Amino acid sequence: MMIFGCHVSIRNGYTGAAKVAASLGAAAFQYFPKNPRSLSVKDFDRGDATSCMEFCQKHNLVSVAHTPYSTSLTPSEDKKELTIASLLNDLEIADSCGSIGVVVHFGSQISKNDPLASYHLMLEMLNSVLSQWDGQCLLLIENNAGTKGALGTTFEELVQIRNLADYPEKIGFCLDTCHMFASGLWNGENTEEFFSKGEELDYFDHLKIIHLNNSKYPTGSKKDRHANVFQNGLIKAKFLQEIATSPIVKDIPFVLETPDDEGISHEEEIMQLYQKWG
Template sequence: MIFGCHVSIRNGYLGAAKRAEAYGAAAFQYFPKNPRSLSIKDFDRGDAGSCKEFCQEHGMVSVAHTPYSTSLTPSEDKKELTIASLLNDLEIADSCGSVGVIVHFGSQISKTDPLASYHLMLEMLNSVLSQWSGEALLLIENNAGTKGALGTTFEELVQIRNLADYPEKIGFCLDTCHMFASGLWNGENTEEFFAKGQELHYFKHLKIIHLNNSKYPTGSRKDRHANIFQNGLIKDEHLKDIVTSPILKQIPFVLETPDDEGITHREEIKQLYQKWG
């Protein structure tokens, strides 16, 4: 099993890798730059290279996550800035040896044209990836369904990748809280969940799993993460069915859970290895 968590880059990219390793993690996620800005970062390539070497030496997997304000369905005045920011994120991730950069599926932008959001997403993906030749992938994450968000079904996720000009540069990130909140998976339909994902070849391109419990019930469309073994509404046995599934073998599970609600990421990772590792 490969368990890890999100870590800060306040001590640089190598510092983030060392922090994750100290937590007992075999994988980690990080923001490549200020998570509240789309600004372009002139990053320390030596530090990024050292991060890559450290991960290779310790057998660790890393993945980057775009800043909060990144959207594949941006307003017209943010399109060029978003494209430049995504390319910057991909360059940083590639330099760190990361598997890719996670970005959320787009949101509804028109009340009259249901396809407008999908057209804009494809335009954005094609624009970014036509300019990208590195190894890091753009990893599209499923949504919880808040604020009319799209991207809550396997069909949408797979079809966007299939219709893009560069599908080989696109992978997926699956969030367990989001799939529970959206109703894609409710804990009781695990067999159907895996069957549908396999039928559509979704899992073939899945690279990272966000392992989170949920503070709200399934179908609520509320995105509030809870710790795995406390304060969450997803039952342990249901999460175990996901984590230990042979279909997801060798895919890293990265925590995005609260680390200030009675348990730290270090403790949570230890629990995961003891119970399911």
């Protein structure tokens, strides 16, 4: 059976988030471990986190965390230490909740004169964070849609950053279908080539979560605007189905980051996914 879920709020705590996901018919869920607009370090309720883990184990729920919006693997100099502390805090919270990883976006361009500067800073950040991390939770690097310098849009970049890091065993991947469509990595017509390239580079061996999102903008637009899977999107449902039902991503959880106020709720969308794709 496929694993479908959605992003949920932690307004009622981590266990509360898990219970909401279960009530929606989800088999997986994503959450922000703390205020999504802050890089502050949260003194979290460890008892609640443990209860979340136990609830998920009992109900076969997969969870994954997502870093706050302001998190960047290519931060300005004055935010480097704050970002490192925030990422370690996210990993600790997610690990306590029993989550498979913490999703973080690939870095963005920081220098027009030195195209490699961003990659060097990303590696510095990854090495600094992961040298201090010994938990089970992985840091999951997400592919970009192509905005802010068009970094992190190819399998080659994603795989090479992991390979060059000091602790590749602590790094996995998160694949966003809207981002890969917007960036042009995948356009719906090149699915066979897409999977072939990813397999050749061993990308899929380290893929842990897929963000299942349609796109409001055309392929190659480099615009990151999510749409619901079966409505209001420019990716044909049959193309998304080819991705979701491929044996190459069998057993990978699919998490919706789609609108829930544009004519369909997440509960209805999850039900549709199970009815149509299994």
